[in-house]
Amino acid sequence: MDAANKLGTYIPHFCYHKKLSIAANCRMCLVEVEKAPKPMPACATPVSPGMIVRTHSDKAVAAQKSVMEFLLINHPLDCPICDQGGECQLQDLAVGYGKSNSRYNEEKRVVAPKEAGPLISMEEMARCIQCTRCVRFGQEVAGVMEFGMLGRGEHSEITTFVGKTVDSEVSGNMIDLCPVGALTSKPFRYSARPWELSRRKSVSPHDSLGTNLIVQVKGGKVMRVLPLENEHINECWLSDKDRFSYEALDNADRLINPMIKQGGVWQETDWQTALEYVAHGLRNIRHEHGAESIAAVGTAHSTVEELFLLNKAMRGFGVNAVDFRLRQSDFALDGSVTPWLGMPIAELSNLKRAFVIGSFLRKDHPLVATRLRTAVKAGAKLSILHGADDDNLIPTANKLIAAPSDWLAVLSEVVSAVAAAKETAAPAGFENVQAGDVAKAIAASLVAIDGDVPGAILLGNSVSHHPQASQIHAAAQWIANATGAKFGYFVEAANTVGGHLVGATTNTDLFSVPKKAYVLLNAEPELDAANPQQALAALAGAEMVVAMSPFKHGFEYADVLLPISPFTETAGTYVNCEGRAQSFNGTVKPLGETRPAWKVLRVLGNLLGLQGFDYDTAESIRDEALGKGVTDLSARLNNVAKLAPQAASRSEEQGALQRIADVPIYFADAIARRSEPLLRTADGQQPLARLPKALAERLGVKAGDVVKVTQGNGSALLVADIDARLPANVVRVAAAHPATATLGAMFGSINVEKAGEGK
Numbered sequence: 001m002d003a004a005n006k007l008g009t010y011i012p013h014f015c016y017h018k019k020l021s022i023a024a025n026c027r028m029c030l031v032e033v034e035k036a037p038k039p040m041p042a043c044a045t046p047v048s049p050g051m052i053v054r055t056h057s058d059k060a061v062a063a064q065k066s067v068m069e070f071l072l073i074n075h076p077l078d079c080p081i082c083d084q085g086g087e088c089q090l091q092d093l094a095v096g097y098g099k100s101n102s103r104y105n106e107e108k109r110v111v112a113p114k115e116a117g118p119l120i121s122m123e124e125m126a127r128c129i130q131c132t133r134c135v136r137f138g139q140e141v142a143g144v145m146e147f148g149m150l151g152r153g154e155h156s157e158i159t160t161f162v163g164k165t166v167d168s169e170v171s172g173n174m175i176d177l178c179p180v181g182a183l184t185s186k187p188f189r190y191s192a193r194p195w196e197l198s199r200r201k202s203v204s205p206h207d208s209l210g211t212n213l214i215v216q217v218k219g220g221k222v223m224r225v226l227p228l229e230n231e232h233i234n235e236c237w238l239s240d241k242d243r244f245s246y247e248a249l250d251n252a253d254r255l256i257n258p259m260i261k262q263g264g265v266w267q268e269t270d271w272q273t274a275l276e277y278v279a280h281g282l283r284n285i286r287h288e289h290g291a292e293s294i295a296a297v298g299t300a301h302s303t304v305e306e307l308f309l310l311n312k313a314m315r316g317f318g319v320n321a322v323d324f325r326l327r328q329s330d331f332a333l334d335g336s337v338t339p340w341l342g343m344p345i346a347e348l349s350n351l352k353r354a355f356v357i358g359s360f361l362r363k364d365h366p367l368v369a370t371r372l373r374t375a376v377k378a379g380a381k382l383s384i385l386h387g388a389d390d391d392n393l394i395p396t397a398n399k400l401i402a403a404p405s406d407w408l409a410v411l412s413e414v415v416s417a418v419a420a421a422k423e424t425a426a427p428a429g430f431e432n433v434q435a436g437d438v439a440k441a442i443a444a445s446l447v448a449i450d451g452d453v454p455g456a457i458l459l460g461n462s463v464s465h466h467p468q469a470s471q472i473h474a475a476a477q478w479i480a481n482a483t484g485a486k487f488g489y490f491v492e493a494a495n496t497v498g499g500h501l502v503g504a505t506t507n508t509d510l511f512s513v514p515k516k517a518y519v520l521l522n523a524e525p526e527l528d529a530a531n532p533q534q535a536l537a538a539l540a541g542a543e544m545v546v547a548m549s550p551f552k553h554g555f556e557y558a559d560v561l562l563p564i565s566p567f568t569e570t571a572g573t574y575v576n577c578e579g580r581a582q583s584f585n586g587t588v589k590p591l592g593e594t595r596p597a598w599k600v601l602r603v604l605g606n607l608l609g610l611q612g613f614d615y616d617t618a619e620s621i622r623d624e625a626l627g628k629g630v631t632d633l634s635a636r637l638n639n640v641a642k643l644a645p646q647a648a649s650r651s652e653e654q655g656a657l658q659r660i661a662d663v664p665i666y667f668a669d670a671i672a673r674r675s676e677p678l679l680r681t682a683d684g685q686q687p688l689a690r691l692p693k694a695l696a697e698r699l700g701v702k703a704g705d706v707v708k709v710t711q712g713n714g715s716a717l718l719v720a721d722i723d724a725r726l727p728a729n730v731v732r733v734a735a736a737h738p739a740t741a742t743l744g745a746m747f748g749s750i751n752v753e754k755a756g757e758g759k
Contacts, residue, residue: 001013001016001029001042001043002018003047004042004053004055005018009055011029011031011042011055012028012029012064012093012096012097013026013028013029013042013043014026014028014071014089014090014093014129014131014179015028015043015131015132015133016029016042016043017133017136017177019141019235019236020133020136020137020140020141020177021136021140022043022044023043023131023132023136024041024043024044025130025131025132026067026071026129026130026131027041027067028064028067028068028071028093028097029041029042029043029064030042030060030063030064030067031045031053031054031055031060032053032054032055032057032059032060032063033045033051033052033053033054034051034052034053034054039059039060039063042055061097064097065097065098065099067097068093068094068097068098069098069099069102069103071090071129072094072098072102073102073104073108074108074109074126074154075090075108075126075127075129075180076108076124076126076127078124078127078181079091082124082127082181083181083184083188083189083190084127084178084180084181084184085181085193085194086193086194086195087194088179088180088181089179089180090129090179090180108126109126109154109155110126111125111126111128111157112125113125114159114160115160115165116160116165116166117165117166117167117171117680117681117682118186118187118677118678118680118681119166119171119172119185119186119187119240119244119677119678119681120166120171120172120174120175120183120184120185120186121183121184121185121186121189122160122182122183123184124181124182124184125157125158125159125182127180127181127182128157128158128180128182129179129180129182130149130156130157130158131179132149132158133174133177133178133179134147134158134174134177134178134183135147135148135149135158137173137174137177138168138174140377141170141173141237141370141373141374142168142170142171142173142370142393143168143369143370143373143392143393143394144168144393146160146161146164146166146167146168146171147159147160147166147174148161158182165682167681167682167683168240169239169240169241169362169363169366169665169683170237170238170239170240170366170367170370171240172185172238172239172240172243172244173227173237173238176226176227176236176238185224186677187244187247187677188223188224191223192216192218192223192224196218197216197217197218197223197224198216198217198218199214199215199216200214200215200216200217200585200587201213201214201215201228201584201585202214202215202567202568202584202585202587203494203567203574203582203583203584204242204494204574205301205494205495205566205567205574205669205671206239206241206242206245206301206493206494206668206669206671206672207239207241207242207364207365207366207367207493207494207668208341208365208490208491208492208493208494208496208497208576208577209233209234209345209365209367209368209576209577210233210494210574210575210576210577210580210582211227211233211234211238211239211242211367212227212228212229212230212233212234212582213225213226213227213228213238213242214226214227214228215246215568215587217587217588220588220589221250221588222246222249222250222568222587222588224246225238225242225243225244225245225246226238226243227242227243231346232344232345232346232580233345233346233576233580234367235367235370237367237370238367239366239367240366240678240681241366241665241666241668241672241678244675244677244678245671245672245675245678246568246675247675247676247677247678248551248671248672248673248674248675248676249550249566249568249591249671250591251674251676253551253552253674254550254551254552254563254591254592254594255549255550255551255552255561255563255594256563256591256592256593256594257269257563257592257593258270258271258273258274258275258560258561258562258563258593259274259560259561260273260274260277260559260560260561261558261559261560266555266561270593271593271595271603274560274562275562275600275603275604275607276607277560278519278546278560278562278604278607279604279607279608281517281543281544281546281559281560282294282317282517282519282544282608283608285516285517285543285544286317286318286319288516289516291317291318291319291320292319292320292321293515293516293517294314294317294319294321294515294516294517294518294519295319295321295322295323295510295515295517295518295519296310296311296313296314296319296321296322296323296518296519296521297323297324297326297510297518297519297520297521297523297525298310298322298323298324298499298504298521298522298523299324299326299493299521299522299523299528299669299670300324300325300492300493300494300495300496300498300499301493301494301495301522301669301670301671302324302495302499302521302522302597303495303498303567303570303572303573303574303597303598303618304495304498304501304502304572304573304574304575304581304621304622304625304626305571305572305573305598305618305621305622305625306521306522306572306597306598306601307324307495307498307499307502307504307521308502308504308621308624308625309597309598309601309602309605309613309615309621310322310504310519310521310601311502311503311504312605312610312612312613313601313604313605313608313610313613314519316605316608316610316611316612317608317610320506321506321508321510321515322504322505322506323504323505323506323510324496324499324504324505325464325496325499325505326510326523326525326528326529326530326535327461327464327465327492327528327529327530327663327735327746328464328465328469328509328530329465329466329467329469329509329530329531329745329746329747330466330467330468330469330470331507331508331509332469332470332507332643333469333470333473333641333643334505334507335507336638336640336641336642336643337473337638337639337640337641338497338500338501338636338637338638338639339459339464339488339489339491339496339497339500339637339639340488340489340491340497340577340578340579340634340637340639341458341488341489341490341491341577341578341579342456342486342487342488342489342639343456343486343488343578344578345368345371345576345577345578346371347454347456347486348368348371348372348375348456349371349374349375349378350375350378350454351372351375351380351454351455351456352375352379352380352381352449352453352454352455353380353381353383353445353446353448353449353453353454353455353456353485354372354375354380354381354382354383354455354456354457354458355383355384355385355414355442355445355446355455355456355457355458355476355479355485356372356382356383356384356385356386356458356460357384357385357386357407357411357457357458357459357460357463357472357476358385358386358387358407358459358460358461358462358463358466358472359384359386359458359459359460359461359462359463359490360386360388360390360460360461360462360662360663361390361392361394361460362390362392362393363390363662363664363665363683364460364461364490364492364663364665365460365490366665368490369392369393369394372392372394373393373394376394376395381397381398381445382394382395382396382397383396383397383398383399383400383441383442383445383446384396384398384399384400385400385402385407385410385411385414385442386399386400386401386460386462387401387402387403387404387407387462387660387726387727387730387732388401388660388662388690388723388725388726388730388732389401389725389726397441397445398438398441398442398445399438400414400438400439400442401725401726401727402650402727403651403658403660403727403729403730404462404466404658404660404730404747405651405658405747406650406651406727407466407468407472408468408471408472408475408646408648409648409649409650409651410439410650411472411475411476411479412430412433412475412645412647412648412649413433413434413435413436413439414435414439414442414443414475414479415427415430415433415475415478415479415645415647416430416433416434416435416439417435417439417440417442417443417444418443418446418447418479418482418483419482420435420443421440421443421444421447422447422482422483424482427478427644427645427647428644429646429647430645430647432647433647433649446479446483446485447483449483449484449485450484454486455483455484455485455486456480456485456486456487456488457476457477457479457480457483457485457486457487457488458488458489458490459472459473459476459488459489459490460489460490461490461492461663462660462662463476463489464489464491464492465530465661465746465747466747467745467747467748470641470643471643471645471646471648473641473643474641474643474644474645474646475645475646477639477640477641477645478645487639488577488639489577489639490577491577493668493669494574494576495574495575496577497575497576497577497579497633497637498573498574498575498581498626500637501575501625501626501633501636501637502625502626509530509531509534510538511525511529511531511534511535511537511538511539512534514537514538514541514542515538515542516542516543516544517542517543517544517545517546518538518539518542518544518545518546519546519548520545520546520547520548520549520554520558521548521564521597522548522549522550522564522597522670523547523549524549524553524554524670525539526554526738526741527667527673527735527736527737527738527741528736530745530746531744531745531746532735532740532741532742532743532744533711533712533713533714533742533743533744534744534745536557536741539554539557539558540556540557542557544559544560545557545558545559545560546558546559546560546562547560547561547562548562548564548597548600549561549562549563549564549670550563550564550565550566550594550670550671551670551674553670562600563592563593563594563595564594564595564596564597564600565586565590565594565595565596565597566671567584567671568586568587568588569586569587569588569589569590569591569594569596570586570590570596570597570598570618571583571584571585571586571596571617571618571619572584572596572598572618572622573618573622573626575626575633578634579632579633579634579635579636579637580631580632580633580634581622581626581630581631581632581633582631583618583619583622596618598615598618598621602614602615656729656749657695657729657730657731657749657750657751657752658729658730658731658747658748658749658750659711659730659731659732659733659743659745659746659747659748659749659750660730660731660732660746660747661732661733661734661735661740661746661747662732662734662735663734663735663736664683664684664687664734664736664737665683666678666679666681666683666684667734667736667737668736673736686718686719686737686739687718687733687734687737687739687740688718688719688720688721689707689709689718689719689720689721689731689732689733689752690720690721690722690723690726690731690732690733691707691720691721691722691723691726691731691752692722692723692724692726692727692728692729692730692731693722693723693724694728695728695729695731695752696720696722699752699753699754700754701720701722701754702720702722703720703721703722704719704720705719705720705754705755705756705757706718706719706720706754706755706756706757707719707720707752707753707754707755708752708753708754708755709731709733709740709743709750709751709752710750710751710752710753711743711744711745711748711749711750711751712743712744714742714743714744715742715743716733716739716740716742716743717755718733718739718740731750731752733750
């Protein structure tokens with residue numbers, strides 16, 4: 001099969017897929033091999049010297065037609081009403097290999113519909129041809145077997161485990177893999193025919209991979225999102241967040257007219273009035289309190305063009321407080337480090353040693369996890385340092401699970417162990433650090449790296465959020481240098497790297513010292529900030545808050561709401577974690593009075609009387625921001641800090657409880673957290689307060705009880721869950737969710753008490 005593909009010769013098939021193992025169970029690819037007594041399956045037959053294969057001989061075609069007749073024996077005559085019609089492999093091949101009539105007169109089998117959750121529809125499982133692509137994808141790529149085959153012969157059927165739904169964060173790929181209409185997209189089902197849809201290329205606005213998308217449009221509305229194959233980035237896969245978040249783009253939460261709050265009442269207005277109101281308000285505040293009393297807050301889900309113009313407009317107006325890193329709390333590396341992955345994304349699949357520090361890997365970066373899973377299956381050794389022992393569905397050689405306040409101490413042990421294993425001097429101050437057994441095992445794994453064994457030290461989102469981020473960076477950098485490993489960050493969002501490149505950074509937290517005015521670009525600080533309690537207090541005390549967003553939010557603290565376009569309605573550029581700039585165009589017209597944010601910022605620059613705001617296209621802004629025609633920006637990025645590593649020891653006192661906060665996969669950004677299908681998944685539910693077993697016993701709390709979680713001057717009532725794998729003094733409470741927006745910092749002391757019995 002592979003040899004024929006390389007020659008451009010097509011062999012019909014159903015079960016074969018280039019990214020999955022060979023199953024050879026559909027038999028559609030039978031070919032004639034000279035000297036073989038019968039036709040052979042092309043997918044499972046290895047080539048050998050001098051082999052002669054005939055793919056379209058009379059014997060091969062007769063065998064293929066016989067298989068097609070068997071496949072169609074029980075297949076329902078659904079084509080006119082089948083949702084897969086027009087993009088169905090079985091339909092396409094039946095035209096070439098099927099007969100015009102059937103010799104089968106008995107009753108066709110019927111397979112009962114199944115329930116697989118809010119994303120995948122299994123209503124028509126009688127169409128299934130048992131190719132097992134979905135089963136193999138779950139086992140081999142997603143890392144979890146959520147589909148399996150029951151029964152034998154004509155009683156075979158694909159099903160979920162009893163009472164279970166499909167909860168993988170990459171489950172939507174099974175829909176693409178299904179060659180018939182058995183597994184279909186539940187949100188898209190029966191909303192359009194494939195031939196009615198226009199196909200437009202785009203780039204994902206979510207995680208840092210820069211996943212390539214095909215956005216399918218009908219009647220000016222986004223109907224479906226599919227993967228655009230790119231071996232260098234996302235291969236042929238898509239995470240569910242990238243695939244289904246489009247459902248938020250046309251819902252009731254969309255802001256489609258500018259709005260101003262007058263006397264506590266919100267009123268719709270026109271763009272001219274709204275922007276003049278903003279310009280006038282900012283001028284007044286600068287005049288009365290100075291430019292240092294104004295701050296501009298973006299997010300890393302904004303495009304290069306948007307962050308560049310926000311930065312240019314504010315700096316031109318005299319405002320230096322501009323930043324997009326809302327969840328960061330340690331800014332010591334500003335000016336020296338421009339974080340990036342430190343290698344091409346595709347190299348992740350070829351690593352032989354990897355040490356991942358501080359990452360909720362599967363949920364933060366689903367397609368990075370699939371690449372690391374591929375590497376481990378090929379023999380790589382994965383080591384992890386984190387504060388929660390999540391199941392990444394990847395066989396892990398070494399795990400160091402420690403309270404966040406001890407991460408630096410644990411890393412110090414690895415530094416000491418690496419120095420001992422390499423028989424080199426440890427950095428100053430590390431002479432008395434005693435390494436534990438796991439730290440020694442990680443060191444031994446990393447020391448095995450040489451020129452032929454690619455290895456990497458990779459820092460996750462939780463390190464970027466950590467109050468000791470710079471010190472963790474310095475220790476990890478020393479380990480990478482000592483072992484010859486690559487060193488990098490997964491980075492948090494679609495345009496984190498781009499935000500650094502355009503200089504939209506300030507080395508301080510914009511909410512720790514409250515300002516008189518805030519300009520928000522795509523930001524919802526109550527969900528996006530490291531300390532939402534502090535952020536909300538600052539916004540509530542400000543004289544003016546301008547919120548630029550595609551969605552209605554911030555009615556309590558904002559004074560002006562400006563409707564800006566999401567990624568499907570604007571042109572722009574994202575720079576992904578490997579430093580690759582990827583530009584895209586809008587796929588549909590802006591909804592209502594929505595306008596691209598770069599146009600809004602350009603007009604605002606003009607109204608503020610600033611020079612150099614006469615752009616006509618997003619491309620002209622990109623060229624000024626990044627340089628004309630530049631796509632590979634890795635040469636401008638730098639993970640090397642001049643900070644010397646500092647030794648730390650584990651805290652003796654285990655009594656004080658501390659929080660570790662994950663950012664749930666479907667609450668990380670404004671679009672994903674408004675997609676109804678995603679919010680109905682297991683990952684879209686209200687977060688739990690996860691308690692270590694000993695703490696739960698001490699408080700008399702059982703799973704399902706209600707607990708009161710307190711931080712600073714705010715508290716939240718959450719349902720408790722018992723996680724025996726958490727460190728004894730760590731409570732896991734998610735950030736970025738309305739239920740926890742009343743709490744304080746993502747890391748820090750926290751208090752828990754029992755509030756009620758479970759149901």
